[in-house]
Amino acid sequence: MSNDTFIEGPLYAPRAKVYPQAVHGRFRRIKWVILCITLGVYYLLPFVRWDRGPGLPSQAVLVDFPHRRFYFFFIELWPQEVYYFTGLLILAAMALFLMNAVAGRIWCGYMCPQTVWTDLFYAVERWVEGDRRERMMSDKRGWTFTHVRQVALKHFLWLMIAWWTGGAWVLYFADAPTLVKDLATFQAPFIAYLWIGILTATTYIFAGHAREQVCIYMCPWPRIQAALTDEWALNVTYRGDRGEPRMSVKKAEQARAHGETAGDCVDCHQCINVCPTGVDIRDGIQLGCIQCGLCIDACDTVMEQIDRPTGLIGYDTDVNMQRRREGKAPIYRPARARTLVYAAAMAIVGGIMLYSLLTRSMIDVNVLHERNPLFVQLADGGVRNDYSLRLLNKGAERSFALEVSGLPGAKLQAAGVSRRPDGKLAIDVGQDQTREVRISVQVDPGAVPAKPVDISIEATDLTTGQTVAARDHFVSPGR
Structure with a gap:
């Protein structure tokens, strides 16, 4: 019989609630810009008009199931032209692969619908309940009148956002102004109310409650991208060669005064506090890291406050980490065989689709x-x-x-x-x-x-x- 000692315990660690802290900086601004553009397009595009002549719908983007048509501005697709959608799927896959080869999970961190709507829900939560510290203290105090009022308001606003998300989706399948009027007067078809209810529920659950759990456990992309990345891809990286050993500012000054090594990391945990998935980037690249760059903004802010160089956390490659350990200058190769193949595939597929559209017969x-x-x-x-x-x-x-x-x-x-x-x-x-x-x-x-x-x-x-x-x-x- 083996003498190994087995320690009994749960197979999975219990979930610890994540309280992301607000952060300001370059990457946070980029995320706000992308959020405003993507949500603006999603919510407002059904109301954009496009004149196609008499007898044809004037909605710029419309999926017309009754007449079996798809309209996208000047493009009109019939069911027989489903191969265009196949081409779009290929382009989307190649674009995803290209983004991953250049800078890791930037899709997850900036443009994924789960990330965009979760960011919006977090913004509402901070506006109603306060930042990280206030939310943590409110949860510890329990259900006081103020806490109940704040939570009720927060969930009401979440439901309104989720409801309009579902409502905007169905507007792509009928004339938007007409359908809005029919929905308001309860004259719309039942299927419209059904899909609004389904999408309201999924948006509210995924963006308001599941949050980082969707990225860590439900989404397959983190597992797929690990097989597609290489040592030249940029990823959010903690520079351990510069940050270790960690110690407070005062202890670092004392250590350096005695000629001892002291890292720039002061173990302030700000990189963890701002992470929407609760990841400690100092432990290396992990499944939960969506490469959003918020930890870079938080760390740079701390480095500026203590008068140390920024960039302790930044987008870097495995190759450059090794080169720094060897005392060599960093190098970057965004254009390499992998990225060129993806870009060429996108160009070929896009060119074929464009030629087919321009030369197709009516x-x-x-x-x-x-x-x-x-x-x-x-x-x-x-x-x-x-x-x-x-x-x-x-x-x-x-x-x-x-x-x-x-x-x-x-x-x-x-x-x-x-x-x-x-x-x-x-x-x-x-x-x-x-x-x-x-x-x-x-x-x-x-x-x-x-x-x-x-x-x-x-x-x-x-x-x-x-x-x-x-x-x-x-x-x-x-x-």
Whole structure:
């Protein structure tokens, strides 16, 4: 039997409530700017108008489920163009990888929705209950009248923010001013109220209560990015070579007076106090660190107050940490194979999407051969093949002329469709509509092919002269 001693205890440490302290500095200002821009875009974008002409929605960004369209300013996407969303997902992934390769988890620290809304909720909490010390003292005192009033106000404001967050989301799926009026008069569809309730609850829970727990336990990105980073990536780093050994200002002065080594870190814990996830950056890079830079602002403030150089905590690379230990100057390589590959991938995918958007056709035609029966033998010996033809019109109302090519002597017929003077079938398709008709390709007895023949059904826009075609095959008894 082993002589090892096992100490019983909980598998997981109990959660310690985090009380982030307010901090001022460069990175805090950057976070405020990003917060204002991203939330401003999210809340106000549904109300931006964009004139697309008569009969089309005037909302700049709109997901129109009833008509199966997605509008983004001058771009209009149809369900058949879902590959554009695939391209956007690839671009988003490559951008995330690129940001990670350059500066670690800057997405998490500055632009992640969880971070942005949690920052806003923290700002409300500080405005109502005070900063770190006041909140800690209020919790220790218990439920006094003042504490109850402050907590009630805080949660009310949180719920209002969460409610408007859910409300703004549904505005992207209908005309925003109209839907706001319908919501206020309780005439909106139930699905709108349902999604507002769901998003209100999730925003309130994640940003107001779960907070750092989402980043540490729920989000997969911290675990993924650890496999994508390298020694050249910038990460928020504590310079242990300069900060250790830690001691107070007075003790450091005494140690230096006696010729002993003293680090610049005074163990003030300000870097921990301002961290939204409660991480001690001096213990190295950790799963909970979202690379927001607030600890840099806090440490620099303390260093300025005690007249020591700033930068004890800063964005640095593993390579430079080793070079400093060896007495070498730091070097930086933001442009390297990894970042160039990510940037090239983004450029290629973005270029393909842009070219496709600029050259895409606003009309299209699809043909599907009827399979039962594949062909019909006529009484005079001729052969007829039937097809389902679908014309797609992504713009204003158009008229098309239809003809068939690839089979000499073939005639195109369709019930209920008029003919032009030149003998071609004429079909009208309304604005932003598709029209499906049943057509037949018929050949006389002397022109029946001995084997299947590839044919082309061509549709010509009578206004612009643009022609689109769909290929299929003509089947005969001698196949």
